[in-house]
Each structure stands twice: as C-alpha cells, then as structure tokens.
Amino acid sequence: MTILTKAAIVGGGVIGGGWAARFALNGIDVAVFDPDPEAPRKIGEVYANAERALRTLCVAPLPTPGTITYASSIAEAVEGAQWIQESVSEVLALKHKVYAEIQAAAPDTLLGSSTSGFKPSELQEGAANPGSILVAHPFNPVYLLPLVELVPSNATAPETLAFAQAALPPLGMKPLTVRKEIDAHIADRFLEAVWREALWLVKDGIATTEEIDDAIRFGFGLRWAQMGLFETYRVAGGEAGMKHFMAQFGPCLTFPWTKLMDVPEFTDELVDLIAGQSDTQSGHHSIRELERIRDDNLVGILQALKVKPWGAGETLAAYEKQLREASFGGEIKHDYNIPLSLHSARVLPEWVDYNGHMTEFRYLHVFGDATDAFLTHIGMNSAYMARGRSIYTVESHIRHVQEVAAGKPLALETQLLGYDEKRVRLCHIMRGENGEVLATGEHMMLSVDTKAGKACQLEDPIPAKLAAIWEGHQSLDAPDFAGRAIREI
Amino acid sequence: MTILTKAAIVGGGVIGGGWAARFALNGIDVAVFDPDPEAPRKIGEVYANAERALRTLCVAPLPTPGTITYASSIAEAVEGAQWIQESVSEVLALKHKVYAEIQAAAPDTLLGSSTSGFKPSELQEGAANPGSILVAHPFNPVYLLPLVELVPSNATAPETLAFAQAALPPLGMKPLTVRKEIDAHIADRFLEAVWREALWLVKDGIATTEEIDDAIRFGFGLRWAQMGLFETYRVAGGEAGMKHFMAQFGPCLTFPWTKLMDVPEFTDELVDLIAGQSDTQSGHHSIRELERIRDDNLVGILQALKVKPWGAGETLAAYEKQLREASFGGEIKHDYNIPLSLHSARVLPEWVDYNGHMTEFRYLHVFGDATDAFLTHIGMNSAYMARGRSIYTVESHIRHVQEVAAGKPLALETQLLGYDEKRVRLCHIMRGENGEVLATGEHMMLSVDTKAGKACQLEDPIPAKLAAIWEGHQSLDAPDFAGRAIREI
Numbered sequence: 009m010t011i012l013t014k015a016a017i018v019g020g021g022v023i024g025g026g027w028a029a030r031f032a033l034n035g036i037d038v039a040v041f042d043p044d045p046e047a048p049r050k051i052g053e054v055y056a057n058a059e060r061a062l063r064t065l066c067v068a069p070l071p072t073p074g075t076i077t078y079a080s081s082i083a084e085a086v087e088g089a090q091w092i093q094e095s096v097s098e099v100l101a102l103k104h105k106v107y108a109e110i111q112a113a114a115p116d117t118l119l120g121s122s123t124s125g126f127k128p129s130e131l132q133e134g135a136a137n138p139g140s141i142l143v144a145h146p147f148n149p150v151y152l153l154p155l156v157e158l159v160p161s162n163a164t165a166p167e168t169l170a171f172a173q174a175a176l177p178p179l180g181m182k183p184l185t186v187r188k189e190i191d192a193h194i195a196d197r198f199l200e201a202v203w204r205e206a207l208w209l210v211k212d213g214i215a216t217t218e219e220i221d222d223a224i225r226f227g228f229g230l231r232w233a234q235m236g237l238f239e240t241y242r243v244a245g246g247e248a249g250m251k252h253f254m255a256q257f258g259p260c261l262t263f264p265w266t267k268l269m270d271v272p273e274f275t276d277e278l279v280d281l282i283a284g285q286s287d288t289q290s291g292h293h294s295i296r297e298l299e300r301i302r303d304d305n306l307v308g309i310l311q312a313l314k315v316k317p318w319g320a321g322e323t324l325a326a327y328e329k330q331l332r333e334a335s336f337g338g339e340i341k342h343d344y345n346i347p348l349s350l351h352s353a354r355v356l357p358e359w360v361d362y363n364g365h366m367t368e369f370r371y372l373h374v375f376g377d378a379t380d381a382f383l384t385h386i387g388m389n390s391a392y393m394a395r396g397r398s399i400y401t402v403e404s405h406i407r408h409v410q411e412v413a414a415g416k417p418l419a420l421e422t423q424l425l426g427y428d429e430k431r432v433r434l435c436h437i438m439r440g441e442n443g444e445v446l447a448t449g450e451h452m453m454l455s456v457d458t459k460a461g462k463a464c465q466l467e468d469p470i471p472a473k474l475a476a477i478w479e480g481h482q483s484l485d486a487p488d489f490a491g492r493a494i495r496e497i
Numbered sequence: 498m499t500i501l502t503k504a505a506i507v508g509g510g511v512i513g514g515g516w517a518a519r520f521a522l523n524g525i526d527v528a529v530f531d532p533d534p535e536a537p538r539k540i541g542e543v544y545a546n547a548e549r550a551l552r553t554l555c556v557a558p559l560p561t562p563g564t565i566t567y568a569s570s571i572a573e574a575v576e577g578a579q580w581i582q583e584s585v586s587e588v589l590a591l592k593h594k595v596y597a598e599i600q601a602a603a604p605d606t607l608l609g610s611s612t613s614g615f616k617p618s619e620l621q622e623g624a625a626n627p628g629s630i631l632v633a634h635p636f637n638p639v640y641l642l643p644l645v646e647l648v649p650s651n652a653t654a655p656e657t658l659a660f661a662q663a664a665l666p667p668l669g670m671k672p673l674t675v676r677k678e679i680d681a682h683i684a685d686r687f688l689e690a691v692w693r694e695a696l697w698l699v700k701d702g703i704a705t706t707e708e709i710d711d712a713i714r715f716g717f718g719l720r721w722a723q724m725g726l727f728e729t730y731r732v733a734g735g736e737a738g739m740k741h742f743m744a745q746f747g748p749c750l751t752f753p754w755t756k757l758m759d760v761p762e763f764t765d766e767l768v769d770l771i772a773g774q775s776d777t778q779s780g781h782h783s784i785r786e787l788e789r790i791r792d793d794n795l796v797g798i799l800q801a802l803k804v805k806p807w808g809a810g811e812t813l814a815a816y817e818k819q820l821r822e823a824s825f826g827g828e829i830k831h832d833y834n835i836p837l838s839l840h841s842a843r844v845l846p847e848w849v850d851y852n853g854h855m856t857e858f859r860y861l862h863v864f865g866d867a868t869d870a871f872l873t874h875i876g877m878n879s880a881y882m883a884r885g886r887s888i889y890t891v892e893s894h895i896r897h898v899q900e901v902a903a904g905k906p907l908a909l910e911t912q913l914l915g916y917d918e919k920r921v922r923l924c925h926i927m928r929g930e931n932g933e934v935l936a937t938g939e940h941m942m943l944s945v946d947t948k949a950g951k952a953c954q955l956e957d958p959i960p961a962k963l964a965a966i967w968e969g970h971q972s973l974d975a976p977d978f979a980g981r982a983i984r985e986i
Contacts, residue, residue: 022733147716148733155716182715188703194712197698201690206726209686214677221725223683225808226671227636227644229721234794235787236710236718237695238771239779243787244511244637250775254768279743282727286739290728298724298732305723305807312797315849315903318790319714368865368890372858379857393852401857403983404895411889411950426986433986452983458852461900493982494892494941497915497922 010178011171012036014074016089016117018082018106020044023122024095025051026150028076029058031091033151034179035071040078041085048078053296058151061303064356065152065310066180066328082106083113091175093144095122103131111136118168118175120144124196127189128161139165144172145193146181149299152306154182154323157193180327182320210285211278218289233309234319329390342385344480347437350381351420355412366412371438372404375449378420378436383453386473396459397467399432403452407489410446417441424481425490427474429465430455435490448489499667500660501525503563505578505606507571507595509536511543512611513584515639517565518547520580522640523668524560529567530574537567542785547640550792553843553904554641554799555669555817571595572602580664582633584611592620600625607657607664609633613685616678617650628654633661634682635670638788641795643671643812646682669816671809699771706771707778722798723808800845831874833969836926839870840909844901855901860927861893864938867909867925872942875962885948886956888921892941896978899935906930913970914979916963918954919944924979937978 015031017024020042028038028051040051055076062070079085086092092114096106103121110119115137123131124145132138143159156176160169169185176183186193192200209215215223231240238250245253290298313321342348351374359370379401388399412418418438425433432453438446457464466474504520506513509531517527517540529540544565552559568574575581581603585595592610599608604626612620612632621627632648645665649658658674665672675682681689698704704712720729727739734742779787802810831837840863848859868890877888901907910926921942927935946953955963 147720153716153719155712157712182711184708184711184715186704187708188701190698190701190703194698194704194709195716197694198691198713199717201694202687202726205686205690209679209683212677212679214679215675215683217727219673219676220683221728222671222673223644223646224687224721224725225723226673226812227642227684228688229718229723229725230642230795230798230809231636231791232713232718233722233798234714234718235791236713237691238706238775239710239787240791242775242779243784243791245784250772251768254771279740282743283739286727286731290731295732295734298728301805301807302720302724302729302732304805305802306719308801308804309719309722309798312801313794315797316790316793318794320719323715368868368893369858369861372861372893372895376857398852400897400900402897404857404861404893404897405983406861406893406895408889408891408893428986431986433983450983452986491982491985493980494894494922494939496980497917497920497941 010034011175012090014089016086016092018094019096020047020051025054027093029055029151032074032076033062035074037074038076039085041082057299061152065307082109086114092117092119107135118171125192128159132163138163140168142168154320156181156183157186158183159186159189159193161189182323210282217285344477348422350385351378353418355414355416360414371447375436382422387469398456398458399453400456401451402454405450407448412446424477430463450490500664501579503578505575505581507583508585509540514540514543516582518544518640521563521565522551524563526563527565528574530571546788550641554796571598575599575603581606581608596624607660614681617648621652627652629657643809645670645672646675647672648675648678648682650678671812700767706774833966836910836912839874840867842907844903844905849903860936864925871911876958887945887947888942889945890940891943894939896937901935913966919952939979
C-alpha cells in the first residue's frame with residue numbers, strides 16, 4: 009500500500025506530467041505548480057496516455073485515481089504533501105530559487121529532483137534543509153518505466169532516503185540507490201556515451217539516425233531490456249563464463265574503436281542533419297502517435313517479462329500482487345437481494361478489431377474479470393490460493409447481443425445461480441451506459457486443489473459467503489438465457 | 498523462400514553454433530569445421546536451445562530442419578556451400594590463414610566474417626578473391642536476434658553484398674548495410690563505449706555489476722528494445738520535437754560527465770572485482786539456465802513487438818508470413834469427410850495468468866482465430882467484406898477441459914454442425930501435441946449487412962462452399978458437447 013496521500017509536482021513538462029500521472033493513477037492526490045498556462049492541457053494529455061497504458065499493463069484493479077489540481081503558488085502546491093518532486097529545467101540557479109520557495113513552505117518534506125545531470129550536493133547548496141533533498145531521477149515515460157535512480161549526498165538525511173525507498177515500490181517503481189554521487193548518476197552516463205558516439209557516426213556519414221536506431225533495436229537493445237550489460241556478457245562468455253569473456257574483450261580497450269576521446273562540435277549543420285534524418289525516419293507519425301506506439305510496445309515487453317517473472321516484469325508482478333491485495337481490503341456492504349455490481353470496465357482501443365467493434369474474445373475478457381471480482385468478493389484471495397486452493401472456470405456460454413465500440417463504458421451485473429460443495433454457477437449481464445444489454449455470460453466454476461491438480465471442496469470462508477449471497481439471490485428469477493444451449497439448425 | 502541449400506561454418510563456438518542452428522532450423526544443410534573435439538557437443542547444446550526458442554517464437558510452421566555435419570577439413574566443409582561463415586577467434590593472422598584455406602577450395606563463394614572489430618579491407622588483405630569477402634556480423638543469440646551488420650569494403654563485389662542482403666531475410670534476419678567500413682562497425686562501438694564507462698563505475702565503487710545491469714534493464718533498455726536512440730529522443734522532446742530535444746541535450750556534450758576520455762587499466766584486480774560481482778549477481782543460475790531465461794524473455798519481447806508489428810516484431814511477422822505461405826503454397830486439398838484442420842497456435846507468454854495457465858478468455862481468442870480461418874476458407878475474404886457483408890459470432894459455448902501453460906502448441910479441429918440461409922453453426926476441438934483435448938467450443942454465426950446493421954442472407958461464394966463441406970460433415974457424428982447447456986446445480 010502506498011504511504012503517500014498527496015504529492016506536489018513542481019514543473020509540469022513531460023517528466024513532471026509523467027510523475028503526476030504515476031502518482032494520481034495510484035490513488036494519490038497531486039497538486040501541480042507550473043507557471044505555463046498550457047500545463048493543464050499538456051499534463052491532461054500525458055495523463056490520458058498514462059491511464060490507457062497503465063490499465064492495459066495491469067491485470068490487477070488500480071485504485072480510484074487521486075485528483076490532479078493546479079496550484080497558483082509553490083507554497084500552495086506543497087502544502088500537506090509527503091513527496092515534492094521538482095522537474096524544472098536543468099539550470100542550477102533556477103533549481104536553487106525553486107528550492108528556496110519550496111523549503112520556505114515545507115522544509116521537512118522529501119524533495120526529490122528529476123535532474124539527469126546535477127549531483128545532490130549541488131542541488132543542496134544554500135538550502136534551508138539539505139537533509140530532505142535527494143535526486144529521484146525517473147525515466148520517460150515515467151508512468152511505465154520502473155527505474156528511479158535515488159542519489160543521496162552526505163548531507164541527505166538517512167530517513168529521507170529510507171522514505172523514498174519505501175514509497176516507490178507501491179507505485180510499481182524500482183528504486184536504485186546510487187552508492188556515491190556522480191555527475192549524471194549511472195544510466196545517463198551510458199546514454200551520454202552512446203549519444204556522443206552516435207553523433208560522430210551521423211556526422212561522418214557512417215550511418216543515418218534510422219540505421220543507428222536499427223543497429224540498437226534489432227540487436228543488443230532486445231538483450232538490454234532484460235539482462236543489461238554484465239549478465240548478457242556472462243552468458244555470451246558461454247561455458248567458460250565471465251573471466252573468459254573479459255579475457256577476450258579486455259584487450260579491445262586499447263583499440264582505437266571509438267571517437268569518444270573527442271567531442272563532436274555541436275554545429276547548426278549537425279543539428280539540421282540529425283533533425284532532417286529523424287523527420288525522414290519518423291515524421292510520418294505524430295509525437296502523440298509515437299508515444300502510444302512506444303507505450304503499447306512497453307506494455308507488451310513488460311508483460312512478456314512478467315512470465316518468469318524477470319527484471320522489470322518482476323517489478324510489475326509485485327505491483328499487481330499488491331494492487332490485488334489492496335482491492336480485497338476495505339469491506340463494502342452489498343445488498344444481496346439484487347444482482348451484484350462488482351465490476352465495470354471501458355472498451356480499450358486495442359480491444360477493437362478491424363470492423364471497429366470489440367473483438368469476440370474481449371467479451372469473455374470482461375466476463376472473466378467480473379468473475380474474478382466475484383471470486384475475490386467471496387474470499388478467494390492470495391491467502392486462499394497460498395493454501396493450494398483455487399477456483400477455475402470450466403464452462404462458459406456467451407451471447408453477443410450488440411456490437412460495442414472503443415471507449416464504451418461497460419457495467420457488469422452478477423447473479424449467483426446455484427452452488428454445491430465443489431461448484432459455483434453464476435451469470436453476468438453486460439450493460440451499456442443506458443442499461444441496454446450488450447452481452448450475457450453464464451459460467452460454471454470448479455474448486456481445485458492446485459497441487460494435486462484435481463477438484464476439491466470449497467473451503468472457508470467461501471461456503472459461508474456463498475450462503476449469505478444465496479439467501480438473497482435464490483429468490484431472484486434466473487435470466488431467460490441461463491441453462492440454455494445453442495440451438496440446432 | 499531461402500536461396501541457400503548448404504552453408505559452411507568455420508569456427509563452431511557460441512557464434513558459429515548460433516549460425517549453424519539458424520541455418521539448419523530454416524531447412525539449410527550445414528557443414529561445420531572446427532578442430533575442437535568438443536565442437537559437436539557444444540553446437541548440439543546451442544542447437545537444442547535454438548530449436549526450443551525458435552519453435553516457441555514462430556506461430557508459423559518451420560521447414561524440415563537441414564542436417565548438421567562435421568567436416569574434417571575446411572575444403573570438405575565449404576564444398577557445395579553458397580554461404581561460408583567464418584567465426585574464428587579475433588586474431589587477424591588466424592583469419593588470414595583460414596581465408597587462404599577457404600578460398601583455395603571455394604574462391605567464388607560468399608565468405609562472411611562474424612568479426613565484431615575488424616574492417617572488411619583488413620580481412621581481405623592477401624586474399625585470393627577479396628570480392629567474395631564481407632563482414633556479416635550477427636548478435637548473440639544468433640538464432641533469435643535478427644540483426645546482421647553487413648559491411649562491404651570497396652573491394653567487395655556488389656553481387657556479394659546483394660546476395661547477402663537477399664539471403665538473410667528468409668532466415669528471419671535483418672541485414673543492416675553499413676555505408677562505410679569503420680572499426681567495430683556500428684553497434685559494437687556503442688557497446689564498447691558503455692563497457693568502458695561501466696568498468697570505471699565498478700572500479701570507482703559507484704555501482705556493482707548488478708546495479709549497472711538494473712540501471713539499464715529497468716529503464717532505457719526497455720526503450721531500446723523497440724525504438725533505439727534517436728526515435729526515443731524524438732518522442733522525449735515532446736510536442737517540440739527533435740530540435741528542441743537537441744537544444745536541451747546538446748550543451749551537455751561539454752560537461753565532464755564521462756570518463757570516456759580515459760581508459761581504465763585492465764588489471765587482474767579489476768577482472769577479479771567484476772567476475773566476483775557477477776558471480777554474486779548471477780552465479781545461482783548456470784550459463785545454460787541463463788541462456789534459456791534470456792531466450793524465453795527474447796521470445797516474449799519479440800512476440801510483444803509483433804502485435805503492431807514494430808521493429809524486430811515486423812521482421813518476425815514478415816518471417817512468419819513467408820513460412821505460412823511456404824507451408825500453404827499452392828492449393829491444399831482438404832478432405833471434407835473428416836473435421837477440418839485450418840488453424841494452429843502456440844500459447845503466448847502474455848496469455849498466461851498469475852496461476853501460470855492460459856487465461857480463460859484466451860481460449861475464446863484461439864477459437865475466434867480458428868473461426869476466422871474457417872470463414873476465410875469458405876470465402877469471407879476482404880472482397881466479400883468490401884461489399885458490406887460480414888459474419889459475426891452471436892453465441893459461444895466453451896468448455897475448459899485442461900489447464901494450458903505458456904508455449905503449449907495448440908491444434909484446432911473444426912466441424913460444421915449445420916447452416917441455413919443466414920446462419921452457420923460449427924464447433925472446434927482444441928488439442929495438445931499428443932492429441933489430448935484441451936477445450937471445446939461451439940459457435941453460432943450470423944450473416945450481417947454491415948451498412949444496415951442487420952442480418953442478411955449469406956452470399957456467393959459462401960453457400961456453395963458450405964454445401965461442399967456439409968456433404969462430408971453431415972455424416973460425421975456431432976461431438977457430445979454440441980447442443981448442450983451448462984447444467985443446473
């Protein structure tokens with residue numbers, strides 16, 4: 009569970025907006041200060057992308073989003089926040105000015121900087137309370153990439169670092185604490201090295217921007233999404249391992265394989281050359297389109313890494329587990345004399361086929377989520393599953409009543425049709441915003457001993473919960489589609 | 498279709514073995530020359546990993562594998578080959594010696610070098626036929642990563658380059674032709690830059706090997722798997738685009754953010770420090786285990802990128818399309834006296850839920866694809882739909898018979914149960930590799946006028962095609978699950 013209830017965002021560009029979305033979508037209220045009158049529109053667009061991506065990424069239910077408000081002063085923004093994130097331009101004097109304003113209002117609140125270059129000791133110069141300041145450097149898009157480099161200086165209070173280390177994982181983020189402060193921390197030193205080399209290659213006509221991107225994304229980029237540098241090379245060393253690899257590769261350090269010793273002159277010609285090549289490469293997509301393509305790909309990559317789980321997929325798995333647990337908490341009163349309303353959804357763009365309608369199997373996707381919500385409601389939580397018990401759907405009968413378009417809000421109505429010691433039979437009605445029936449589902453569930461791989465009796469607390477629901481639902485009429493077969497023709 | 502029938506591999510280490518597997522699994526016979534008596538065992542292990550990974554990667558059927566044989570001389574290995582790939586140690590004198598032997602036997606055959614450092618003009622020094630020599634630099638694992646840097650020198654014959662450019666895509670590979678020869682080509686210049694910087698960070702105690710890997714794989718590594726450097730930054734520039742990004746980032750080139758100007762001394766202490774940290778980080782997995790983890794992750798990432806398709810996923814999609822067309826090439830005769838086999842699939846990593854089993858709705862996903870294959874078979878193609886006619890599923894009854902894990906191959910069996918002027922009723926049986934029943938589906942389809950949004954009669958050529966199938970299928974027994982309802986409890 010998140011330990012934050014309010015976060016303040018100072019500076020609302022791509023990075024500040026990404027932080028705002030990450031916080032808000034995890035149920036944290038956000039106050040933004042940015043003098044740019046366009047900030048609400050820009051952050052609104054980042055938020056829309058973030059919501060779309062995060063809801064696709066997570067199979068677990070996200071909490072009710074926090075609100076995003078726009079403050080007219082830094083003092084107003086930071087009031088009552090437990091986390092203040094600064095993402096203003098990379099100008100040290102500007103950051104110092106902003107820090108003075110922040111700490112005049114909230115000197116003891118954690119103040120994280122999104123800086124990619126400055127050391128925390130530089131940020132702390134002249135600060136009212138250096139102890140609450142540290143670097144918390146995220147990666148774009150902040151709402152999807154887990155990494156946050158946490159860099160304390162000697163003046164950063166240990167409690168500040170500890171608070172940051174505890175606050176980020178519940179947001180689905182991966183804090184990486186850097187042992188000693190250094191310019192550009194860790195990752196950006198690599199990015200800077202590659203950037204310098206890439207500029208030379210373009211300038212010298214060895215490769216275009218597109219060819220350089222291809223050299224990365226068709227090759228080692230696919231490796232680095234999962235194992236990074238050293239583990240990749242450990243594997244590449246084969247049976248002989250890391251020392252063998254180093255013995256092979258080490259001597260290359262003295263080869264003149266790089267122009268890194270020299271810095272390319274950053275002329276207008278070089279800027280035009282690169283910007284022109286980039287237009288040729290990517291100009292047929294708008295930036296917003298590219299963002300959505302990037303996000304969809306990231307969602308797919310993160311979900312693929314979740315299978316083991318491995319690396320960033322492990323972070324995602326832990327995040328979802330926590331979200332699922334959180335949704336079990338909080339006891340909501342339900343009226344068992346009417347069908348249950350436990351699940352709602354919205355048709356995502358990627359659920360739609362070439363006809364513009366929700367694809368056939370996504371109906372079962374939504375019904376399956378509604379079934380999960382019902383099972384959670386009757387007590388099938390992680391504690392239950394940890395005992396080697398689960399409940400599987402063994403049979404489904406779906407009627408597709410209406411076509412459904414992207415963006416359509418879906419409300420699910422669930423009725424218990426019967427149960428015995430091992431089985432649960434229920435139905436769902438999927439309705440649109442005006443109550444119209446879009447589809448119906450009837451489902452048979454079986455209690456399973458997951459270790460033995462066979463059916464078993466339902467266990468506490470499920471039978472009692474089912475009995476409580478059944479007391480009301482047994483007097484409801486069964487819908488006419490229940491118990492029916494597909495008719496012969 | 499591949500234009501190769503035989504390839505020769507000279508040097509059978511991790512890279513040579515990867516080439517051997519890539520060639521053989523694409524139906525090309527391979528002759529290996531490597532004086533190491535362990536070479537057959539090592540290549541056998543690489544091949545086993547490659548087969549496992551490639552069969553999971555591709556939904557389309559791979560051709561019958563080529564044979565791998567071990568030659569006792571270079572002359573024997575290269576005889577009759579259309580492609581000779583050299584992957585011996587990075588020692589120029591050794592390569593020259595090997596090239597002399599190769600070209601004594603096969604002077605006109607394409608000779609590609611896996612070198613990561615040498616320029617083609619260096620390799621060609623003293624060669625009998627420099628025109629057939631070029632760099633063909635792959636990336637480990639060669640059987641999964643698509644990239645091959647093709648680097649010709651001025652002495653390389655244009656036909657040699659053209660042959661390489663044509664031969665690689667049918668193997669699922671992505672040739673990237675480097676415009677001018679340069680030490681280390683393109684990608685390895687970046688890897689070398691990051692490697693140098695990483696050695697400094699470890700040496701100076703800023704980060705361990707594991708922390709460095711995490712700084713990559715939880716952050717920009719996830720971006721580089723899909724967009725590389727320049728396109729990522731184009732997006733990061735936000736609405737203002739590439740020039741804005743460069744204006745922000747350009748001045749950093751003069752910051753002292755890197756130790757790249759200086760080369761760390763490659764002492765035994767540094768080697769021990771890194772090897773020790775790497776053991777701590779990854780030593781609990783054997784190299785073979787790490788290889789399989791890496792391969793599974795790569796398969797998942799590549800399949801995730803295939804959804805758009807994008808980058809390496811586009812290469813995979815094109816590869817599968819070609820495999821599928823090759824396998825369906827010409828008119829396949831279907832026997833209408835037995836159920837139809839029109840669709841097969843493999844359970845994707847992202848289809849699996851937190852229990853490790855295929856999620857409920859993915860069963861309908863696979864049945865829906867099988868229904869699409871059936872509809873295509875009876876003539877519902879893009880021309881039919883362009884007339885404003887389509888066929889929608891209106892009802893489905895699914896029985897989940899067995900749990901199914903990621904990677905499981907699925908074979909679909911389809912039977913026509915009946916049809917009339919507007920409707921089609923059919924069923925699918927989903928079977929595993931041993932014929933075991935995993936799930937069943939029964940489906941009712943309705944012919945729809947998509948403009949009017951209502952039911953309409955099926956149109957040519959569909960009724961005739963249905964009649965032809967029905968002539969055989971009407972005498973098949975209907976499966977016992979057909980026409981059945983979910984039973985009451």
